[in-house]
Amino acid sequence: MNITLYGAGAVGGLIGARLAASGNDVSVIARGRTLDAIRAHGLRLQSDDGTKAFPVEAGDDPRRFGVQDLVVLAVKATGLQEVARHIAPLLGPETIILTAMNGVPWWFFDAIEGPLAGTRLPSLDPQGVLAKAMPASQVIGCVVHLSSSCPEPGLVKPGFGNRLIVGEPAGGRSARLDKVAALLAEACFDTEASADIRSDIWYKLWGNMTMNPVSAITGATGDRMLDDPLVRRFCLAVMQEAADIGARIGCPITQSGEDRMEVTRKLGAFKTSMLQDAEARRPLEIDALVTAVHDIGKLVGVATPNVDALLGLVRLFGQSHGLYPREASFP
Numbered sequence: 001m002n003i004t005l006y007g008a009g010a011v012g013g014l015i016g017a018r019l020a021a022s023g024n025d026v027s028v029i030a031r032g033r034t035l036d037a038i039r040a041h042g043l044r045l046q047s048d049d050g051t052k053a054f055p056v057e058a059g060d061d062p063r064r065f066g067v068q069d070l071v072v073l074a075v076k077a078t079g080l081q082e083v084a085r086h087i088a089p090l091l092g093p094e095t096i097i098l099t100a101m102n103g104v105p106w107w108f109f110d111a112i113e114g115p116l117a118g119t120r121l122p123s124l125d126p127q128g129v130l131a132k133a134m135p136a137s138q139v140i141g142c143v144v145h146l147s148s149s150c151p152e153p154g155l156v157k158p159g160f161g162n163r164l165i166v167g168e169p170a171g172g173r174s175a176r177l178d179k180v181a182a183l184l185a186e187a188c189f190d191t192e193a194s195a196d197i198r199s200d201i202w203y204k205l206w207g208n209m210t211m212n213p214v215s216a217i218t219g220a221t222g223d224r225m226l227d228d229p230l231v232r233r234f235c236l237a238v239m240q241e242a243a244d245i246g247a248r249i250g251c252p253i254t255q256s257g258e259d260r261m262e263v264t265r266k267l268g269a270f271k272t273s274m275l276q277d278a279e280a281r282r283p284l285e286i287d288a289l290v291t292a293v294h295d296i297g298k299l300v301g302v303a304t305p306n307v308d309a310l311l312g313l314v315r316l317f318g319q320s321h322g323l324y325p326r327e328a329s330f331p
């Protein structure tokens with residue numbers, strides 16, 4: 001199987017290095033210092049046994065690599081429009097695009113039936129550019145239940161967790177889903193093939209959509225957010241609204257907010273990816289994690305005063321720090 005990583009940061013780099021370690025032919029689309037580092041040293045993975053380097057083909061122009069069997073897409077959601085402009089040479093009719101990202105993906109309503117089928121959210125893909133370049137029919141969704149970081153470009157440091165959930169956008173099982181799940185399992189991830197990846201995405205989002213923006217605004221690690229009774233109460237109110245939306249869109253949440261917080265508490269004094277982005281002055285994934293929930297709430301008639309308050313605050317934070325577009329429209 002020939003595999004290209006689109007985005008070789010913390011998550012893409014980890015998946016790519018593990019796929020290379022398990023004997024796959026991996027190439028990498030990267031840019032800037034990450035591209036320079038991978039060209040010079042290979043894709044490097046830290047582990048308890050030391051750092052291992054995997055030599056991979058790397059470049060910034062997808063035309064150089066041609067049609068792939070699998071493209072692992074692991075950029076921040078804020079980078080997707082640019083990916084959409086350049087990804088075409090990697091995609092043939094059978095190419096699978098594995099979206100290993102947080103938040104609501106552009107294809108979330110594209111492969112389902114019912115009144116929301118084909119809904120295009122203004123916050124994610126208003127013109128349908130992503131859907132055209134990366135159609136849901138070629139996507140396998142991936143929920144990333146692990147943490148990872150890049151202490152320096154091209155060097156990946158796994159954190160806690162090792163779980164990846166993969167699934168068809170339309171739900172159910174398929175031969176290609178089983179193939180991708182087996183590939184990731186061979187690469188030593190705890191892999192689960194889900195018959196309902198949209199619910200798995202919503203469940204992960206249910207935790208991230210509070211912790212990530214609140215941490216970006218406050219600079220606080222996970223433990224401090226959970227320990228503050230007022231912040232905790234606010235987060236639970238946001239989660240209740242998101243759970244109400246989930247129930248209307250076929251993604252019910254069966255856990256209590258408190259129990260979900262206990263899962264997060266096990267991560268200790270961790271910095272969310274959005275806090276890391278804010279500290280590094282990188283664009284924030286506000287739209288995929290928060291605006292999209294606000295938009296879906298509006299669509300299905302769930303009032304979201306707490307989601308809206310969070311969105312207003314994190315958006316202003318992002319705009320004041322140059323990490324979110326100033327021209328973003330105010331709902």
Ligand SMILES: NC(=O)C1=CN([C@@H]2O[C@H](COP(=O)(O)OP(=O)(O)OC[C@H]3O[C@@H](n4cnc5c(N)ncnc54)[C@H](OP(=O)(O)O)[C@@H]3O)[C@@H](O)[C@H]2O)C=CC1
Nearest residue numbers: 007008009010011029030031074075079101102144147148
């Ligand atoms: N890190 C974590 O622990 C977790 C992250 N996630 C999610 O996974 C997704 C990926 O996150 P993460 O790996 O942390 O992000 P990173 O910022 O570490 O990696 C993204 C990489 O993609 C590169 N990139 C973006 N656009 C392009 C492009 N057009 N061409 C080439 N390279 C490009 C970036 O390059 P550059 O640096 O030049 O911008 C960067 O190297 C996000 O949705 C995140 O929320 C989910 C669970 C845990």
Ligand SMILES: CC(C)(CO)C(=O)C(=O)O
Nearest residue numbers: 102146147271272273274
């Ligand atoms: C690492 C983890 C799970 C923490 O919420 C995450 O997804 C993030 O920081 O974005």
